[in-house]
Amino acid sequence: METEDDLCQQTNWGSSSSKLQEQGSSDGGGNQAFSGFTSEQKWEEASILDYEMDGVEPDLQVFDEMKASGEENVQANVDFLQGVRAQAWDPSTMLSNLSFMEQKIHELQELVHLLVGRGEQVQGCQDELAAQQQQQLITTDLTSIIIQLISTAGSLLPSVKHNMSTAPGPYTGQPGSAMFPCAREANNVASQSQNNNNCGAQEFDLPKAVVVDERESHVVEEHEMKDEDDAEEGENLPPGSYEILQLEKEEILAPHTHFCTICGKGFKRDANLRMHMRGHGDEYKTAAALAKPNKESIPGSEPMLIKRYSCPFLGCKRNKEHRKFQPLKTILCVKNHYKRTHCDKSFTCSRCHTKKFSVIADLKTHEKHCGKNKWLCSCGTTFSRKDKLFGHIALFQGHTPAIPIEETKPSASSSTQRENSEGGNNNQGMVGFNLGSPSNANQETAQFGMMDGNISFEDSFSPMNFETCSFGGFHDFPRLMFDDSDSSFQTLIANTCGFSSPRNVGESVLDTSI
């Protein structure tokens, strides 16, 4: 399709939208244009660039008119869509949606027929003013119908998608490749178009209304979250007060993120790029060109929306498709998150040769403290802090602090003797715990019974978990419970106790089921 190609070129957004306008106003082919719109892959990028273009003032009159007329219907639409979204995959709703679409298409057809008939009539009347009014009325109707159509069509998909995301195995599909996956995105389109409106000369109040709707839909989502009692750390921004951006995997992993448009040289920091640009000519040496782009905004203009980021990995909690979506704050967060969670851990600690990291900064932090985990429990767990060790010992029956070997010269035999006598049970118990942390699981089972494993649990036994997580009657478990360290027990820990840090939960479930 023509429009699709245009949009992909990103830079000539203005012209593409003007084309869109032409098509939308000319005939019922507007539908077509919108479908092209939604299949746009780099939608988010397009919108980013969109902000930076000040000079372009596309004439979006008709588009705006469409919006204006749709105002009354949007509310109903959103409600309807939420109803659809709330339900799981259900053929009957699918069917009702399809019939709804069918009905709408019929309505559209009738309208066009009417339009044709009217056109003749108008010619007869010779009343230009009346004709204009009628035209406006009809286009309003038309727009509302088209919007309803699009949203309904879009709502058909997410239910399928949810099923897919919960399935195991890597799913590398691009979320953007599907048609509007949910109502929020549909509204996103609206809000983005609204930005364009602001650039234009015409003033309409409707964008605010759209934003309000978007917020409402988010509120519902939030209630869902609270129902499931998922108290996650997060900034709890009012939904809709920020804009969600999603970077591509390649972009995230790219060493440089800022490229010179002239010579193509890449930079890690935008400031460095701007410094570089000075070499390309005097026009880049002005104070305005060197200043931070964000700060340029004129005080009078509407404040910018806060940007929040989504992880491109589908099924990830940081992905905007996720039911309990938690946005990432900065691009750096995105990068670190993606590398940590979805990439191989390629950096190995040079001291212990066991710990691996995907973010080099993590490695450096670890290497600083590696080998300093001197607080040791009889079960083999090490802690970097004494109070954490004592918290651990207070919690578990039979675990005792282990005094470092350097100091236990005379009583080395005694301590081993003791561990032999009662260590066996604990060991098995602890192997069960180890499985809670996926990275160590296999390794630990291999070292079954070895006391000097010295595996650090700092990651999986994060201090927060210890304090907030209620173990219930966990330490009242009889020894037998420790003995049969089968998978059921492990999953029990992994799932209910929250041993593993939140980002590992999904993985750990998979691991323990192996």
Next chain:
Amino acid sequence: MKKVKQIHVFKPNFDLLSEELVFIILDLISPNPSDLKSFSLTCKCFYHLESKHRTSLKPLRSDYLPRILTRYRHTADLDLTLCPRVSDYALSVLASLSGPTLRSLDLSRSRSFSAAGLLRLALKCPHLLAIDLSNATDMRDADAAVVAEATSLESLKLGRCKMLTDMAIGCIAVGCKKLTSVCLKWCVGVGDLGVGLLAVKCLHIRTLDLSYLPITGKCLHDILKLQHLEELLLEGCFGVDDDSLKSLRHDCKSLKKLNASSCQNLTQRGLTTLLSGAGCLQRLDIAHCSSVISLDFTSSLKKVSTLQSIRLDGCSVTSDGLKAIGTLCNSLKEVSLSKCVTVTDEGLSSLVMKLKDLRKLDITCCRKLSGVSITQIANSCPLLVSLKMESCSLVSREAFWLIGQKCRLLEELDLTDNEIDDEGLKSISSCLSLSSLKLGICLNITDKGLSYVGMCCPNLRELDLYRSVGITDIGISSIAQGCIHLETINVSYCQDITDKSLVSLSKCSLLQIFESRGCPNITSKGLAAIAVRCKRLAKLDLKKCPSINDSGLLALAHFSQNLKQINVSDTAVTDVGMLSLANIGCLQNIAVVNSRGLSASGVAAALLGCGGLRKAKLHASLRTVLPVSLILHLEARGCTFLWKDNTLQAELDPKYWKLQLEDVVP
């Protein structure tokens, strides 16, 4: 002893006498160790019966342990405080010989054992209930952690184990679940974490001594949740402050005794929260408290109205505060206001007026008090048993007459540095059950007054006449005649005392402590008389008695086998006398400074001879003369040296000494 022998003569066959009966007899004669010794030496049968009967031992040397424990198979309580050196070997012998029966072991004065020995002990003594490892200043975590193997342990003392940290305490807390009494005094390496874990893991704790630990109020949250906690000692815990106790909510109904003395950062607010849940508290010690005990402060005591004992030593106390205490806690039986210099007649009178039940009162160094207070005390506290009023110098001599008349139940009376005279002593002698009387620096008393005491107080066990210069042989002989239970007497600097006194005192066969420092008229003859007849003599101070010479020490060496401590500085003792002291097995402390007749080799030989020596106070010049290897050897045996280099000072006139003292203290 004689009786037993007679029985032996008339009834040689003891098979008819049941074991239980013999054991009852043994129970009755056991207070005197020499009687037991005679009994067991009578015949083989008695020997076996005695070794079967005895359960507690206090050996002099750890080298004897194998033989002793083979003989006494039923040893349950073993006190090794007289053995400065207990090796791992000794402990393993101990464990294998009396492992099954051993219940308590005291290693508080012993060194040179390590984790290996303790482990053997812990594994082989399944019924070990109490162990005292105090003063093991070089014991590390690894050694102490072995104690955790003794799972039956109920009482553990680790005082002054300065190297221990939370780790060792954590191990012990996990291992010894049955602990009821724990002492961690001066374990300065143990903090909140270790103590907190102890409180979480050992739920039966009744007594907990956390004095001088760097703990904060944090661990008290866990400690006060203990269901059976009765005694909590927090002396000198500077980390315990109001802020860390702010969130404390507890309901420790079992708590009976709380010692929060010297907690500098604990004020009224913190104390209120600490006492809020302790409704059944009986004894409270807030000595050396940083805040003023005023009317405000006493509001924190509202919750503990059943208090029976309160100590406010060294606090600044107002009259209002004392009055409020009297009103709030009127069941008080013991009050200590020692060194509370701000106490006035008004305050004390208003306090004691409310306390009809008062048994013990300590007003040591309350210098502002006058006869008015004493009159009030005598009138309102007829049940008083103990009164300590050292240095209440404003109290007139007439006030003491009243004490004797009203407080007939007095057993303990400290009148050091007071204005009491013979009339006062006559009155006090009517307290028939008086057992301890301190009359040091009472310059107004004479033999006449003392003879009243000698005649009327047969139960007197302790008499202090330090620098009471009016006393002569006549007074002492009347005491020796009347008070046959006398155990302790101090006649230091009573210059008129001669050998006659000592001869008469030798009638008191229970005498244990005899101090006659600075009595120039005492000679070896008198000393010999005491040595021969007072078999229990344990502590002897003969400093500045220039007439004491070797013959006195030879007599001591021969007869006083229980002597533990001797001071023969500034006497005429020579090498011979010193060497003879090596004959006394349990001698622990020797002080010989400025005895001109001593040579280095003589001292060296004497020191080598006294195997159980723990402390030796010698002249500094000997330090360089004595071979280093000898000093090292003795130190390895557990002996510590104290080097003094002061020369003999001329003794001042006693009256003048008192005057000089008064000049210093206005």
